[in-house]
Amino acid sequence: MVEIKNLNKYYGDVKVLNDINLTIDKGDIFAIVGHSGAGKSTLLRCINGLEEYQEGSLIVNNHEVKNLKKKELNEFRKKIGMIFQHFSLLQRKTVFENVALPMEIWGYDDSTIKKKVDDLLHLVGLSNKSKSYPKELSGGQKQRVAIARALTLDPDILLSDEATSALDPNTTTSILNLLKKINQELNITIILVTHEMEVVKQIAQKALLLEFGNIIGLDVTEDLFLQPDEKMKHFLGEDEVVPTDGVNIKIYFPKDSAHQSLITSMARKLDIDFNIVWGKLEEINTHIIGNIVINIEDSQKDLVCDYLKTKDINWEILK
Ligand SMILES: Nc1ncnc2c1ncn2[C@@H]1O[C@H](COP(=O)(O)OP(=O)(O)O)[C@@H](O)[C@H]1O
Ligand SMILES: [Mg+2]
Incomplete structure (x- = not known):
């Protein structure tokens, strides 16, 4: 589903991703973890073609992303939903209108839009809020709207960039549970960026640890935590004193x-x-x-x- 080989990414002369290699299988919940500035968002944005990469290969759904022409890129992005830390909702539009937006842009007819939005609001548990405005919602509810919006075009992959970082722990858990449900029921691959180990532990089957653009760990989540190597221990701040x-x-x-x-x-x-x-x-x-x-x-x-x-x-x- 996603295959990255020897990927290097620069901003100007500065290398921000160094020799990234990884594979994400269909149906995975895959976490990209690291401290601020590690290159997590950059990697995520390379995956959906929002950022260019200079060297190496990045194949998503059988496409080498950097070879996609503008029109192909738009079609390609249709199949990749994205959610963000600060939800990115339009304040002047209702919940229904926010969720409907991608389908309107792609020119779907009203009845198709209505059915899809109603179904998705039901899925995220917000059927009764369709006429509300974002400012009338809690943080968790806003993220649910953003999740519904990200699913309107039936993506294969959902990218999440710190989607729970602005939420309290209980709300974080409820959003993570919703993402798990989406992963299981809709068979959508989820790639999530986070700086919070708790998020990784709660949801990810596999995780990649990024530090200054380098992969310092990549494994099944249990193994990363069960037998952390020296770098991982240091990352977790758990150097043992015995x-x-x-x-x-x-x-x-x-x-x-x-x-x-x-x-x-x-x-x-x-x-x-x-x-x-x-x-x-x-x-x-x-x-x-x-x-x-x-x-x-x-x-x-x-x-x-x-x-x-x-x-x-x-x-x-x-x-
Ligand atoms: N548009 C940009 N131009 C130049 N440097 C950038 C840009 N975006 C991010 N960076 C730099 O790239 C590095 C990785 O950033 P980012 O991917 O946002 O990290 P993270 O998401 O892990 O916090 C940082 O050093 C950041 O300052
Ligand atoms: Mg980031």
Whole structure:
């Protein structure tokens, strides 16, 4: 669906995307994550042809984007919806009129427009607001209008640039749930840009980490968080500080496992005490995952390792 190879993008002399390689499959919910200025929006805008790229290949729906002529580009963009942080609604138009706008521009007839807009307002839960104006809506409701508008031309792909960044956590969750529903029910591929790890954890199946235009991580979301490499840890601000005495063992809790009681049962079974020196459990895509670092005495190392070997989990001795 989206295939990017060795993509470089410059603004003037400044390289803002460096050797980007990635594939996004149909039906994915794919996150592009990074701090401000990393190049996330630029990458997103390259995908729908709003920005040019100088080197490499970017294929979307079997089209090399930079080869599209103006007219082809308009047709191409029809199949790619987009939503933004600040909603971009027209204040003087009603909810219905805002959603109808893309179809009007493309010259659809009134009855087709009416049916489509009514269906979409129903989908986003705003049927009763069709005559309201944007200023009468909450932030979450405004984003729902923008989502409905982005779906009017039956896109294959929905691009979201920080769509929940202006919303409170509960509203963010409700918008993310709506995006999941759209992904599942309409089979629309979603590519979302965010600087919030919480958003990635709640919705993305795969994520790409961008830093100063470079990819520093690209993986299935669970794996990114479950076994973060050094760069990822640094990115998350989670460089571990562990004791220099004894032995530190890191235990991973992968998805679909209920090993949270492992630590306490191990303590009981082996009749030893140990400290939990670092740990994090969190919910990712509705699975609990995380890791814990325990510190034990040198003399207990074999005992604990033998015990862990009998369990179907990942663990490692930290150097
Ligand atoms: N139109 C532009 N002209 C020149 N530089 C730009 C332009 N847009 C963005 N940049 C620069 O490109 C880099 C990436 O920006 P952007 O993609 O907006 O980052 P992000 O969305 O991750 O915050 C930044 O250094 C930014 O200043
Ligand atoms: Mg941005």
